[in-house]
Amino acid sequence: MHPVVHALRDPAAVVSSSLPQWDALVRQARRTNLLPCVALALDERGLLPQVPPAPRVHLEAARTLARAQADAVRREVAYIDRALAASGIPIVLLKGAAYLIAGLRAARGRVFSDIDILVPRGALASVEAALMLRGWATGKTTAYDQRYYRRWMHELPPLRHISRQTWLDVHHAILPITARLKPDSAKLLAASLPVAGEPRLRVLAPVDMVLHSATHLFCNEDVGNSLRDLVDLDSLLREFASEEDFWPRLTVRARELDLTRPLYYALRYAVRILGTPIPAPVLHEAEIGRPPPLLRGLMDALFLQTLQPDRTTDRLASLARGSLYVRAHWLRMPPLLLAQHLTIKALRREEQKAG
Amino acid sequence: MIVAHLSHQELMHRLARPGLRLRTGPVVNRIQSRLAKVVHGVELHYADCTIEDSEGFADFHVRVAPPRSPRRWIAPQVQFQFDGAGPFLPLPASQAFAMLEWGLNWCVSSHCHQYLIVHAASVERSGFALLLPGHPGSGKSTLCAGLVSRGWRLLSDELTLLDLATGHVVPLPRPVSLKNASIDVIRRFSPGMEVGPPVHDTVKGSVAHMRPPTDSVRRATEAARPRWIVLPRYEAGAAASLTPLSRARAFMHLADHAFNYDVHGRQGFELLAQVIDSSDCFEFHYGALEHAVAVFDDIARRA
Amino acid sequence: MSSPSALRWRSVPPDAIVWREWDGEFVVRNERSGSTHQLAPLAGSVLQVLLEAGGALSVADIAARLGDHLAAAPEPDQYAAIDAVLSEFKRLGLVEPEAQ
Numbered sequence: 171m172h173p174v175v176h177a178l179r180d181p182a183a184v185v186s187s188s189l190p191q192w193d194a195l196v197r198q199a200r201r202t203n204l205l206p207c208v209a210l211a212l213d214e215r216g217l218l219p220q221v222p223p224a225p226r227v228h229l230e231a232a233r234t235l236a237r238a239q240a241d242a243v244r245r246e247v248a249y250i251d252r253a254l255a256a257s258g259i260p261i262v263l264l265k266g267a268a269y270l271i272a273g274l275r276a277a278r279g280r281v282f283s284d285i286d287i288l289v290p291r292g293a294l295a296s297v298e299a300a301l302m303l304r305g306w307a308t309g310k311t312t313a314y315d316q317r318y319y320r321r322w323m324h325e326l327p328p329l330r331h332i333s334r335q336t337w338l339d340v341h342h343a344i345l346p347i348t349a350r351l352k353p354d355s356a357k358l359l360a361a362s363l364p365v366a367g368e369p370r371l372r373v374l375a376p377v378d379m380v381l382h383s384a385t386h387l388f389c390n391e392d393v394g395n396s397l398r399d400l401v402d403l404d405s406l407l408r409e410f411a412s413e414e415d416f417w418p419r420l421t422v423r424a425r426e427l428d429l430t431r432p433l434y435y436a437l438r439y440a441v442r443i444l445g446t447p448i449p450a451p452v453l454h455e456a457e458i459g460r461p462p463p464l465l466r467g468l469m470d471a472l473f474l475q476t477l478q479p480d481r482t483t484d485r486l487a488s489l490a491r492g493s494l495y496v497r498a499h500w501l502r503m504p505p506l507l508l509a510q511h512l513t514i515k516a517l518r519r520e521e522q523k524a525g
Numbered sequence: 526m527i528v529a530h531l532s533h534q535e536l537m538h539r540l541a542r543p544g545l546r547l548r549t550g551p552v553v554n555r556i557q558s559r560l561a562k563v564v565h566g567v568e569l570h571y572a573d574c575t576i577e578d579s580e581g582f583a584d585f586h587v588r589v590a591p592p593r594s595p596r597r598w599i600a601p602q603v604q605f606q607f608d609g610a611g612p613f614l615p616l617p618a619s620q621a622f623a624m625l626e627w628g629l630n631w632c633v634s635s636h637c638h639q640y641l642i643v644h645a646a647s648v649e650r651s652g653f654a655l656l657l658p659g660h661p662g663s664g665k666s667t668l669c670a671g672l673v674s675r676g677w678r679l680l681s682d683e684l685t686l687l688d689l690a691t692g693h694v695v696p697l698p699r700p701v702s703l704k705n706a707s708i709d710v711i712r713r714f715s716p717g718m719e720v721g722p723p724v725h726d727t728v729k730g731s732v733a734h735m736r737p738p739t740d741s742v743r744r745a746t747e748a749a750r751p752r753w754i755v756l757p758r759y760e761a762g763a764a765a766s767l768t769p770l771s772r773a774r775a776f777m778h779l780a781d782h783a784f785n786y787d788v789h790g791r792q793g794f795e796l797l798a799q800v801i802d803s804s805d806c807f808e809f810h811y812g813a814l815e816h817a818v819a820v821f822d823d824i825a826r827r828a
Numbered sequence: 829m830s831s832p833s834a835l836r837w838r839s840v841p842p843d844a845i846v847w848r849e850w851d852g853e854f855v856v857r858n859e860r861s862g863s864t865h866q867l868a869p870l871a872g873s874v875l876q877v878l879l880e881a882g883g884a885l886s887v888a889d890i891a892a893r894l895g896d897h898l899a900a901a902p903e904p905d906q907y908a909a910i911d912a913v914l915s916e917f918k919r920l921g922l923v924e925p926e927a928q
Contacts, residue, residue, distance in 0.1 A: 235638050238790060
């Protein structure tokens with residue numbers, strides 16, 4: 171079993187690991203961006219004092235870093251809130267920032283990178299204007315990138331704040347308009363919920379949060395973070411499981427938003443890898459999103475392989491990663507556009523290496 | 526067992542295959558490399574370092590190796606790899622040892638948040654630490670190397686680790702990096718110190734490293750209390766002059782020069798305030814190392 | 829445009845600030861912004877006055893409470909100096925204005 175998965179599923183057992191085992195665990199946890207998560211899993215069970223000193227300092231350092239990042243995200247969300255307050259546009263926080271502001275367990279031990287918000291498509295221009303007034307500017311500047319982001323993807327180009335150097339992604343949909351799957355953003359916005367103590371901030375409804383996380387995991391480019399994204403999903407599912415009607419509404423909503431395929435994969439791999447407790451009827455309902463057997467076999471090989479510990483000498487793993495990268499793009503963009511985009515991305519990587 | 530106890534062959538083999546686990550202060554690095562420059566660099570500069578058990582825990586696993594690309598045959602390059610990932614762009618192969626040093630610094634400054642890490646050289650006398658924060662070109666490494674060859678103990682050349690609980694400097698005695706003219710200055714000033722072969726045409730010009738004194742390595746578990754904070758400025762021909770620096774300014778300088786001040790938030794602020802409270806703060810201009818050493822010996826005597 | 833004395837100023841809550849003073853100079857960390865600043869004697873004193881006040885103060889209020897921090901400068905100069913400090917504080921997110 172992947173050492174990080176083992177540590178998250180059974181922190182008490184991991185405490186008595188040998189030093190070489192701790193060595194492997196800390197390295198794998200770093201690679202999968204889950205070191206703070208492992209640290210907190212041990213911390214909240216009061217197990218950190220039992221960890222040998224050598225690995226313990228790394229866990230504590232990771233915990234310190236996660237705390238600092240969470241503070242920084244809170245501050246940044248406050249700045250965004252102030253910048254958009256006058257506009258009256260509803261801002262729905264997504265992913266990590268949402269988990270943090272809504273006080274969800276999925277925020278614990280999280281490594282944050284940028285902040286994502288969802289706004290109505292018609293409001294994009296005024297949101298961009300309000301943000302630029304307060305110091306945000308588009309990072310990517312080539313004409314190609316501008317087109318890629320604005321017309322083909324689902325977001326403004328990533329915005330960077332001039333003085334704070336923080337990144338903000340403004341979305342009007344959770345998947346690009348060119349993608350094969352077309353979840354309706356208006357429905358997501360309509361179902362969004364306010365956050366206690368915050369007059370203007372909102373988050374997605376629980377079922378939508380889960381579906382977004384599932385979509386993000388199985389349709390996105392950043393496959394290096396797959397295990398972390400699955401851990402997010404597992405955390406959300408466990409937290410919402412106790413909410414009334416959550417499970418029946420999840421499968422209904424997946425059909426409504428045309429996201430049955432990502433949900434199928436999400437539940438399948440959450441159960442298999444993290445042992446997420448999911449009621450049998452829900453798994454049965456989710457079968458509606460099942461792919462043809464051959465494709466499912468391929469996806470199993472790809473995902474389960476990717477979620478194995480990373481060995482740099484393992485060529486199969488790196489091939490699998492490559493295929494996932496192509497697949498993620500395919501789901502988001504029609505084949506022709508995809509080929510063009512990938513060629514350009516590959517060229518720019520070479521440019522960067524040479525230049 | 527220390528590195529000096531290994532034969533050249535044994536050292537080469539260990540570095541090539543399982544990797545060599547070296548202790549430097551509180552940090553254990555597992556270093557892997559087949560490159561001659563790295564082997565020689567480790568043999569010279571880490572001679573006094575303890576070799577840790579391979580069945581133990583290493584803080585950082587690093588490798589210096591040619592990148593997997595066609596360029597490796599045309600213009601040989603090396604890459605620093607941390608846990609299989611390569612956070613740096615490759616450099617010319619001649620810079621392999623320097624690359625190891627920069628990479629090991631990166632590992633500590635990016636991950637060791639159990640400390641507040643200041644970009645400063647630090648040396649010790651009578652249990653007290655002298656901190657020399659400074660931007661590149663301020664001459665802090667030259668000053669550090671000079672003091673270390675005149676009886677001060679080396680705590681660190683680049684990364685001064687501050688213990689969060691006590692505010693004391695935790696030693697990280699590793700090679701002192703010297704640039705350009707400093708290389709010859711130190712060779713002349715400190716003939717008893719070992720300086721490795723210089724590498725030219727790096728982004729910083731010519732770079733060489735001075736081996737940390739055996740005593741500094743052996744006493745790496747002895748922390749020191751911050752006592753003096755000095756902002757050095759080297760100027761050829763300048764007379765040595767030590768002028769008081771306002772504590773508020775010294776505080777801001779430390780905060781600006783800390784790698785992870787923001788990570789520690791309020792606790793970082795309190796820690797630096799505590800360091801400032803217990804320290805005398807100065808700006809220091811100098812043109813000759815002999816004068817500099819005399820000035821610092823003098824303030825150490827008066828401590 | 830309201831005259832300076834019509835505006836009142838409120839600092840961020842004291843629990844969001846840590847500060848230290850050495851020889852009249854101050855260093856301040858603002859939890860709200862995450863930033864740390866060095867303040868000259870007058871600025872540091874103005875901040876102290878606002879933190880202690882617990883409510884909003886006008887420039888005149890601040891001048892009165894500063895007392896001998898301001899030395900024997902003519903009133904318009906005092907007010908101008910405090911105004912400049914408050915503008916900077918606003919930019920740094922240390923204070924917010926409140927209109928009467």
